[in-house]
Amino acid sequence: MKRWELVRSALLNDIDAGAFQDGRLPGDFVLADRFGVNRHTVRNAIKALESEGALRVQHGVGTFVADDFVSHKLNSDPRFTYKLLGQNKSVKREILSINETSVEPDIASHLNIAPSALVTEVRSTSFINDWPLATGTSYYPAARVPGLATAFEGMNSPTAALKRCGIAEYKRKWTRITARRPSSQEAQLLRISSSSPVLFETNVDVTPDGLPIKYAFSVIRSDRYEYLIETNE
Template identity: 35%
Template sequence: MNLPAEIDDPSTCPVNRRDGVTLWRQIASRLQGDIASGALKPGGRLPTEAELSAQFGVNRHTVRRALEELSRSGLVRVEQGRGSFVAEDVLDYTVEPRTRFAEWIRKHNKEPSGIVRQLREIPADRRVADALGVRSGSRVVLLERLGLADDRPVSLTRHHFPATRLKGLLAALQATPRITDALRVVGVDDYMRLQTRVTARMPTPTEAELLRMPRTRPVLVTENINVDRDGTVIEFAIGCYPTPRVQIVFEP
């Protein structure tokens, strides 16, 4: 198929063909400016190559070269078969002795919020029971929550708490959305991270939908065990984080 000819009419072409700057660099600069100004939003899909070709009055090869440059610089991500998207802000999730969701998000100058997907008592399966140090089948409080930063999902976490050890926690969590506040109600005034394990895998269809991410990109999965001041395990949490938006950082 023949590519459309470059057009030279400056009244219809927003790139300057006579200033010595290559056309693809001009297009890349224009798109970079739109990203910086917010005209193109993080995570948003860019116009197709054909649409950009018509917009700038150039052939698709020129547009493709500009997108490749933006991709190399990290401003744009290109997904085979889906198109090009504005890269999203990547939040550093630093694993510390006292990692709290709201503090993590505010550290990045964003507003934290959350959506509770389920809150109930369930019998512990062996994996959860082993992590909490209870018998398999023991009652545990499950809190599943979608965490957001400026209304963009950044985590999907299932928190498990030993119901017998923390009597009244279910009611406390029903009364307050903050885990720290709910634990304080049942006598846990502080808790710390004992262990964090990190793996990666592809998201399930539900995870991809909730986290608003492509199914072709992996999620980071953390398994966290938290203990109280006496070293008693009070929480086992399994979190999923979208790699387009979150990276996990370990510091001494």
């Protein structure tokens, strides 16, 4: 067996055992020193594992266990968990806080409510295979979705909570995606460095008759996430 094949086999065993903290492999120099080989041998092993779908190499960022990567198809269906059912991912959402409050004028404008109107503010963090993927805040007009805070009791699913409030159907009106650096609190929640770039997504969901029921923003780990946009031509 060639040296790169031995390295590949050892790395694959580590992947299966969940040995890489945060789903990220050490750098080439560290791995080369560990196995007593040169960097070229390590890169051959990583290239083989990448072609097999076990690893994902993001140039300039690092090498990651592919199981921690999420591909999100952008369309009018806002149900994030539903979209991941076919990707063999374990999806979990942790509710950090739920409050009734007023919001800034721009958020009120997106929700088509008066600036003084109350909203239900839901802060949460989403996890994929027990690793944090995104953290953010959603705002629901209190008058349109009464009792939402109570509806969240015993569950972490916005779709299920909205259904308890009588809203069985809704769709994504628009999504905007930019990039920036995380705040110190966001970096802590996502378990990344404050210098790591993140994706910043804002969106609005509406009822079938076009009435806004949610405005949200999410800070997403860019090393584990991609958007897939399909066009029908």
